[in-house]
Amino acid sequence: MKETGNTVSFFLPRTHVHSVGMEKLINAFDSHTHFWATGQVAEGLKLHDLKSAEAVSELKILPQHYRSQWLVGFGWNQNEWPQKTFPDKKILDKVFPDTPVFFSRVDGHASWINSCGLRELSKLGFDFSKNINGGVIARDERGEPTGILLDQAHIAALMKLPDFSNQQHQLFFKTSQSIFNKAGFTHIRDMSMHEGAWNILRQMEDQKQLTVAVESLVTAESLDDLSNVLTVIKKLRTDGSKQLRVAGVKIFIDGSLGSQTAFVSEPYALGSQTAFVSEPYAGSQENGLLIWKPEEIKAVLRAAWPLGYQVAIHCIGDAAVTTAVQAAREVSADGILGRLNLEHVQLISPETVQLMKPLHITCHMQPCHWLSDKSFLKESLSPKLFSYLFQWELLRKNKIPFFFGSDSPIERPSLADTIKALADSTEAGIPALKADWKVYHQHPDAGWIASHTEIESGAVKQVYFRGEPLL
Numbered sequence: 001m002k003e004t005g006n007t008v009s010f011f012l013p014r015t016h017v018h019s020v021g022m023e024k025l026i027n028a029f030d031s032h033t034h035f036w037a038t039g040q041v042a043e044g045l046k047l048h049d050l051k052s053a054e055a056v057s058e059l060k061i062l063p064q065h066y067r068s069q070w071l072v073g074f075g076w077n078q079n080e081w082p083q084k085t086f087p088d089k090k091i092l093d094k095v096f097p098d099t100p101v102f103f104s105r106v107d108g109h110a111s112w113i114n115s116c117g118l119r120e121l122s123k124l125g126f127d128f129s130k131n132i133n134g135g136v137i138a139r140d141e142r143g144e145p146t147g148i149l150l151d152q153a154h155i156a157a158l159m160k161l162p163d164f165s166n167q168q169h170q171l172f173f174k175t176s177q178s179i180f181n182k183a184g185f186t187h188i189r190d191m192s193m194h195e196g197a198w199n200i201l202r203q204m205e206d207q208k209q210l211t212v213a214v215e216s217l218v219t220a221e222s223l224d225d226l227s228n229v230l231t232v233i234k235k236l237r238t239d240g241s242k243q244l245r246v247a248g249v250k251i252f253i254d255g256s257l258g259s260q261t262a263f264v265s266e267p268y269a270l271g272s273q274t275a276f277v278s279e280p281y282a283g284s285q286e287n288g289l290l291i292w293k294p295e296e297i298k299a300v301l302r303a304a305w306p307l308g309y310q311v312a313i314h315c316i317g318d319a320a321v322t323t324a325v326q327a328a329r330e331v332s333a334d335g336i337l338g339r340l341n342l343e344h345v346q347l348i349s350p351e352t353v354q355l356m357k358p359l360h361i362t363c364h365m366q367p368c369h370w371l372s373d374k375s376f377l378k379e380s381l382s383p384k385l386f387s388y389l390f391q392w393e394l395l396r397k398n399k400i401p402f403f404f405g406s407d408s409p410i411e412r413p414s415l416a417d418t419i420k421a422l423a424d425s426t427e428a429g430i431p432a433l434k435a436d437w438k439v440y441h442q443h444p445d446a447g448w449i450a451s452h453t454e455i456e457s458g459a460v461k462q463v464y465f466r467g468e469p470l471l
């Protein structure tokens, strides 16, 4: 039946009102980022494309690659090399005999250091004779450090390095901001806030140069660090910034899947890693590391929640997620309530999702990790653990709130990568997300610095921040 006159438009599909394929995100949000590091990595020496450990001899070294006298780089991944074992100091020594070198692994959980660097670290007070809780100093048959540090040992060494110059810091933030804006993001959650960073960003805000809204967390490296961190949060909360918010405290309780240090309930497939001497609190070479004791996790919740601060816990392995959730349940049972953010949750068991239900939990996931990790996950995880991967649909069905992000600079911030990863992962049997992905890439506070992003088939067309176009 043909329609005539005005009735035709009534029967047209609603989509015709909009331009074809254009989608809009309100307050486009990357829910897990390292803001400063994103700029630092972009400006720094990149090791992502190394074809082997020996290929460090072909690197083009520039003046901005130095941190004081140290040569620093980021992004190597032994899983991409012909020989998939960790490299050692000798390979670096051949190319850099007299310069201290500190190269961070692509997941930010391991470092590769030359002999000169090891000597410098000793001078700076790093004690290689002792093992570090929650970390690994890889050693050869004679007990000598091989030049590989994992997790807390890596972090402890990194914190000993001399600082970048103030000029370098400012450059890194500006570069980072531009990366997020170009990728379509106006709102980010920064997992690595500290007072120095805040001050630089505050200055940018005052000069109207800050084109992102930043929700942030301050990391406590250990329980000894906690009261200090709570004091910093209190101070930043009274600062009166409009674009910067501080949500609470962050801790790391396990490692990463790529380093086989994420704390999992079933052993990793054996044979791919070198032997380590390590004394984590729990776990083993086979099951990864649990860096914080349950009692210590509970102490953080008990200290932060009554002050109204959120707690964010880095937990990648299913056993780490369960440990975090159990701790939160026990503290809540004592009548102490608060918000808990679970970062990454790459593996979750269905039982643990049920335990999450009565708590105020938000999960922060990075679909893009699927794209880079899928090459090794099948071999490295048991079939049961593989079935626990990327459970966004299970979380959705159980009404546990979650958001998507990039973990930049671990991955690039990208809406298109999320779309691609969600599609690609279903082909490997990961249950498809039965909802609009955009919901998980928008900041929950839609009224905080009104911004929006226009995209077409995943590509960013325009970004509006306070009504002004940025691109």
Ligand SMILES: [Zn+2]
Pocket (backbone or CB within 6 Å): 032, 033, 034, 191, 407
């Ligand atoms: Zn992170």
